[in-house]
Amino acid sequence: MPEQLSNNLIKGGRLIDPASGRDGQFDIRVIDGKIDAIGASLETGDATVIDAKDCVVTPGLIDVHLHLMKGLGAFGVDPDIFGVGSGVTTVVDAGSAGHTLLNVFRNYVTDNAKTRVLNYINLSTLGGVSGPGYSILADPRLIDEAKIEQAVEANRDIIVGIKIMATGGALGGQGLKPLERARKLGDALKIPLLIHIGESWTKGTEPVAIGDVLKYLVPGDIITHMFTVHPGGLLDGNGKLWPQVREAKATGVLMDVGHGLHNLNFDVARKVLDQGLHPDGVSTDGHRGNRAGPVYDLPTTMAKLMALGFTLNQVVEMATANAAKLLGRTNGLGTLRVGDPAEISVLKIEDREWQALDSQKGMIPAKQVITPVHAIRGESIYRPLPVERP
Numbered sequence: 223m224p225e226q227l228s229n230n231l232i233k234g235g236r237l238i239d240p241a242s243g244r245d246g247q248f249d250i251r252v253i254d255g256k257i258d259a260i261g262a263s264l265e266t267g268d269a270t271v272i273d274a275k276d277c278v279v280t281p282g283l284i285d286v287h288l289h290l291m292k293g294l295g296a297f298g299v300d301p302d303i304f305g306v307g308s309g310v311t312t313v314v315d316a317g318s319a320g321h322t323l324l325n326v327f328r329n330y331v332t333d334n335a336k337t338r339v340l341n342y343i344n345l346s347t348l349g350g351v352s353g354p355g356y357s358i359l360a361d362p363r364l365i366d367e368a369k370i371e372q373a374v375e376a377n378r379d380i381i382v383g384i385k386i387m388a389t390g391g392a393l394g395g396q397g398l399k400p401l402e403r404a405r406k407l408g409d410a411l412k413i414p415l416l417i418h419i420g421e422s423w424t425k426g427t428e429p430v431a432i433g434d435v436l437k438y439l440v441p442g443d444i445i446t447h448m449f450t451v452h453p454g455g456l457l458d459g460n461g462k463l464w465p466q467v468r469e470a471k472a473t474g475v476l477m478d479v480g481h482g483l484h485n486l487n488f489d490v491a492r493k494v495l496d497q498g499l500h501p502d503g504v505s506t507d508g509h510r511g512n513r514a515g516p517v518y519d520l521p522t523t524m525a526k527l528m529a530l531g532f533t534l535n536q537v538v539e540m541a542t543a544n545a546a547k548l549l550g551r552t553n554g555l556g557t558l559r560v561g562d563p564a565e566i567s568v569l570k571i572e573d574r575e576w577q578a579l580d581s582q583k584g585m586i587p588a589k590q591v592i593t594p595v596h597a598i599r600g601e602s603i604y605r606p607l608p609v610e611r612p
């Protein structure tokens with residue numbers, strides 16, 4: 223159970239809030255669940271002090287890609303495990319629910335969670351019901367535009383886009399037609415498309431070329447699994463970025479990490495990063511099958527990006543300001559503003575050498591560990607759930 227505090231002072235930490243430009247010693251006063259003041263040295267008064275000495279304090283972290291319908295297939299996980307139980311205040315489900323399950327998702331997942339839970343609705347009516355190896359878009363009847371539009375219009379507060387499995391396995395004989403239909407829906411509803419790339423589940427099927435997928439994307443759409451080693455990724459056979467990938471990124475198509483069980487490969491990541499293409503969002507692709515490794519939680523995924531060369535400030539920016547932009551929710555999400563409901567993460571950054579593990583058991587040396595200390599939402603202060611991190 224979370225601790226409930228109506229008047230608290232998060233004191234002595236280093237606040238990193240890239241959207242506001244703050245980086246330094248700041249205290250934060252929270253009264254009745256709202257941010258009352260942010261200042262260099264605030265009076266304690268009768269507040270309960272949350273000691274953040276030697277900690278980094280950030281706007282509530284945002285994990286933009288997970289599978290959060292607990293009980294659904296092999297993946298569904300309780301959102302509070304990767305959410306407030308991991309120092310994260312906002313989590314986003316990537317396509318567990320098609321339009322038929324969306325109300326179930328809303329009533330039983332979003333409304334019951336301690337963490338804010340947003341949603342990418344699946345283009346396929348089947349969503350995650352059948353498991354990832356099934357051809358969920360191969361029958362044209364499995365896309366129902368009118369029902370998707372109704373579901374989105376009735377749930378705009380939680381829906382941030384449409385999830386599409388752009389793999390040969392999922393698309394089957396339909397080829398690129400589902401992408402064409404998704405494009406029209408995205409335009410009509412004015413929401414982005416979240417595209418899974420990489421033939422990670424249905425090996426043996428002809429992968430869809432990234433250049434063909436990108437023809438259907440516009441600025442603001444998102445490619446997830448940008449560091450996948452599986453066919454259909456960002457690199458050609460010589461390890462070079464496909465030119466279409468570079469062009470798409472330059473025009474505003476966004477790239478998300480989507481670590482997962484299969485899709486963070488350090489060799490691919492190094493090649494992509496060396497060619498100047500950086501992630502916009504960092505996400506775990508967290509589910510029941512990767513919590514105990516190799517994923518663990520968002521702070522560990524952020525630490526892996528630091529092992530790949532990003533700074534602490536950069537990974538915090540990815541998980542706060544940039545994640546909010548990617549979700550189209552910049553009004554209050556991903557930054558700290560006086561008067562807003564408190565959504566704050568407290569993290570410990572330690573200098574310790576460890577071996578960061580990717581999805582193919584590849585290892586690179588890492589020098590810093592990030593562990594969650596608290597997630598704060600309103601008056602509730604959450605401690606992280608135990609998980610055996612590396």
Ligand SMILES: [Zn+2]
Pocket residue numbers: 287288289316482507
């Ligand atoms: Zn996923």
